[in-house]
Amino acid sequence: MDLTVIWAFIIAFAIFAYVVMDGFDLGIGILFPTFRVGQGRNRAMNSIAPVWDGNETWLVLGGGGLFAAFPLAYAVILPATYPLVIAMLLGLVFRGVAFEYRWRDAAHQNFWDFAFFGGSLVAAMAQGMILGALLQGIDVEGRAYSGRWLDWLTPYTLLTGLGTVAGYALLGSTWLIWKLDGGVQRHARYVARRAAIATIVLMGAVSLYNIALNAEYASHWLSAPEIYYVAPVPIITAIIAISMLRAITKERNSKPFWLAIALFFLGMAGLGVTIFPYVVPPGITIWDAAAPERSQIFMLVGVAITMPLIIAYTAWAYWVFRGKVGEDGYH
Amino acid sequence: MFDNLDALLLARIQFAFTVSFHFFFPAFSIGLASYLAVLEGLWLKTGKSVYLDLFKYWLKIFAIAFAMGVVSGIVMSYQFGTNWSVFSDLAGPVIGPLMAYEVLTAFFLEAGFLGVMLFGMEKVGKKLHFAATLMVALGTFVSAFWILSVNSWMQTPTGFEMGANGQFLPGPSWWDIVFNPSFPYRLVHTVMAAYLTTAFVVGAVGAWHLLKDKANPHARTMFSMAMWMAAIVTPMQIFAGDMHGLNTLEHQPAKVMAMEGHFDSHPEGAPLILFGIPDSEAKTVRYKIEIPKLSSLILKHDLNAPLAGLDTIPDDREPPVGVVFWSFRIMIAIGFAMLGIGLWSLWGRVRGRLYDMPWLHRAALLMGPSGFAAVLAGWITTEVGRQPFVIYGVLRTADAASPLAAPAVAASLLAFVLVYFTVFGIGVWYVLKLMGKAPHAGEYGVKRGDVGPIRTAGITPGPTQNPGGKDTLPAAKPEKELV
Numbered sequence: 001m002d003l004t005v006i007w008a009f010i011i012a013f014a015i016f017a018y019v020v021m022d023g024f025d026l027g028i029g030i031l032f033p034t035f036r037v038g039q040g041r042n043r044a045m046n047s048i049a050p051v052w053d054g055n056e057t058w059l060v061l062g063g064g065g066l067f068a069a070f071p072l073a074y075a076v077i078l079p080a081t082y083p084l085v086i087a088m089l090l091g092l093v094f095r096g097v098a099f100e101y102r103w104r105d106a107a108h109q110n111f112w113d114f115a116f117f118g119g120s121l122v123a124a125m126a127q128g129m130i131l132g133a134l135l136q137g138i139d140v141e142g143r144a145y146s147g148r149w150l151d152w153l154t155p156y157t158l159l160t161g162l163g164t165v166a167g168y169a170l171l172g173s174t175w176l177i178w179k180l181d182g183g184v185q186r187h188a189r190y191v192a193r194r195a196a197i198a199t200i201v202l203m204g205a206v207s208l209y210n211i212a213l214n215a216e217y218a219s220h221w222l223s224a225p226e227i228y229y230v231a232p233v234p235i236i237t238a239i240i241a242i243s244m245l246r247a248i249t250k251e252r253n254s255k256p257f258w259l260a261i262a263l264f265f266l267g268m269a270g271l272g273v274t275i276f277p278y279v280v281p282p283g284i285t286i287w288d289a290a291a292p293e294r295s296q297i298f299m300l301v302g303v304a305i306t307m308p309l310i311i312a313y314t315a316w317a318y319w320v321f322r323g324k325v326g327e328d329g330y331h
Numbered sequence: 332m333f334d335n336l337d338a339l340l341l342a343r344i345q346f347a348f349t350v351s352f353h354f355f356f357p358a359f360s361i362g363l364a365s366y367l368a369v370l371e372g373l374w375l376k377t378g379k380s381v382y383l384d385l386f387k388y389w390l391k392i393f394a395i396a397f398a399m400g401v402v403s404g405i406v407m408s409y410q411f412g413t414n415w416s417v418f419s420d421l422a423g424p425v426i427g428p429l430m431a432y433e434v435l436t437a438f439f440l441e442a443g444f445l446g447v448m449l450f451g452m453e454k455v456g457k458k459l460h461f462a463a464t465l466m467v468a469l470g471t472f473v474s475a476f477w478i479l480s481v482n483s484w485m486q487t488p489t490g491f492e493m494g495a496n497g498q499f500l501p502g503p504s505w506w507d508i509v510f511n512p513s514f515p516y517r518l519v520h521t522v523m524a525a526y527l528t529t530a531f532v533v534g535a536v537g538a539w540h541l542l543k544d545k546a547n548p549h550a551r552t553m554f555s556m557a558m559w560m561a562a563i564v565t566p567m568q569i570f571a572g573d574m575h576g577l578n579t580l581e582h583q584p585a586k587v588m589a590m591e592g593h594f595d596s597h598p599e600g601a602p603l604i605l606f607g608i609p610d611s612e613a614k615t616v617r618y619k620i621e622i623p624k625l626s627s628l629i630l631k632h633d634l635n636a637p638l639a640g641l642d643t644i645p646d647d648r649e650p651p652v653g654v655v656f657w658s659f660r661i662m663i664a665i666g667f668a669m670l671g672i673g674l675w676s677l678w679g680r681v682r683g684r685l686y687d688m689p690w691l692h693r694a695a696l697l698m699g700p701s702g703f704a705a706v707l708a709g710w711i712t713t714e715v716g717r718q719p720f721v722i723y724g725v726l727r728t729a730d731a732a733s734p735l736a737a738p739a740v741a742a743s744l745l746a747f748v749l750v751y752f753t754v755f756g757i758g759v760w761y762v763l764k765l766m767g768k769a770p771h772a773g774e775y776g777v778k779r780g781d782v783g784p785i786r787t788a789g790i791t792p793g794p795t796q797n798p799g800g801k802d803t804l805p806a807a808k809p810e811k812e813l814v
Contacts, residue, residue, distance in 0.1 A: 067408075
């Protein structure tokens, strides 16, 4: 396997880690208005207060990693989705500061709660639409984006945006099922069922749309012999979706969350099958965009050394704050 | 063509705006993280509660400053691509890996241990908590290391090769890229600037509370610690700044010419222009007050050493002189004012009256924001001074921007201006409110209402009868003092 493919997997891993980990943070933000003022909101936010910053760092790794490993892709995708990226960044500004500000200013707590919700919603929607804009293809001339500044706005990208919002709401609500108890947990369960159904429907819609979108995507899924290798992806996805709905109904504790992650994993694997070997469809493959070997090796050494440590101390931080967020903090 | 120029100018303003805003937060949090580590270490070593109280006092402020730094920093990590895509594509193979290292070795470290630092004291115990604080402090420093290496490489690029596709490619040695010629100087100068920025903020807060109550032991401790920093680090910083200037003279002479206002060459010793009004059109400094030959003495350590001026630099490679000339002087003036405060405090200490000198306290209060002003002025000096290049001598700023239409950039710039002034203005207001409260015994940490990840020992609110349902307990005010 060559270094470029390894780097494609590393970036995909960073994006997956971000989507799952900040996904549940953003999902809680999206669902925030449905929680009651006071205990409900306080506990929902406190369940992620110690970890959200680490979760968001994966976004910097995803972006920074793309810049370093596939600079051409970074230089094309960001101008192509310029208004979306700016909206995402500003959404994350409001979401991030709300964690601190809402405790600092009791008189304006409702305002910062709204900022937490709005920032999370805008960021999630923008992220989903960036994904959609990438999948639907980006016009490139030479080494630069050559489209116009609203090319990203199509029914398809609205669909991927909504799918991401629903998916994050699913992650957030299943996280809260795990971390809370009592009435707030019951509420999380109620929301999780609805978010799960919305996610499954939208995932299906995006998948079908992808196949209709261009012939090459369709051939990755429907032509022989590929179909024998990739057929398990939708089948396993369906099995996981059903078990997740059952786990929510049966009032399981952490199982819905883990199954939601599995659902996201399969969704990303499916997108990988669809898009490979392009990093910017329809024209730029991962090899066209890759940084030179010296850059790849230098960074690979860093990843090999630091990634196990990062995973270890991140896991430790989660372990420290394990358990339910109860009346008096974590039990 | 005109459209393009507009978009370029807007993109430059946007980058300058967002990076300047962002820079304030790490300039403060690098020093504050170290200060918190020192306070916690002193508490563990001596067992004196005053250090723990101060730790908790500043921890609340750190939490807000850090959050502002994080969210404004993420903007920076994407703005290379959104607005400077040509630069990103061409320079990515060289500076991308350094920034990836910053994420891997610094950002994760800070963020991973921040939760434990803010909320975990009761959960992990004193020693592990101290370790977490040290990791956060280390993370802020490592972050400075990498990002200043990137910035220095853009100022003094070495160790690269040009690819056939126009990209900058890494040469055989990464060491030559990371440790490029201006990096050690810039790193030392910037990190010390961050420490001084924090010291003067801490000193001002201490001074404010001493003016209100000169017996407050917490205010005394923080004021004294800050004044030691002012007295010891300021002279070191002035020395480091001088070394950095000599390094710049060697590698970016045009920048030093602009700083000095030397439009003309001086074959027999150049004067030091204290003040004046640079006129780039006429290529002269009007109304100048100058000391003969002093510039040659400072820069060449010889009164009669010849110094070249901007007349030796082609016009299209000259930086804008006015901005660089003035920002440099502002930085220098603040530096010497800081030195003055440091010496004044030493004199007060010798006389045993450090806490009994209202005029020193007033001056220290006035100097509270001086570090931020100096950092910004220094940053403008070095960044504007390397224009018109983004990678010095090899890639022009004008050739590095994204192919964006002016309205798109104008809209995003407007959004950034509105959001930053509102959000960070409010954040600074919250920080000032916290600073306005007198530090006292039994200080609270980062407290989160009546429920939350922190549980101060002995404080357990009674359970509600209908947990999570309709709330019977109002959310406690975060600053409610229960002790």
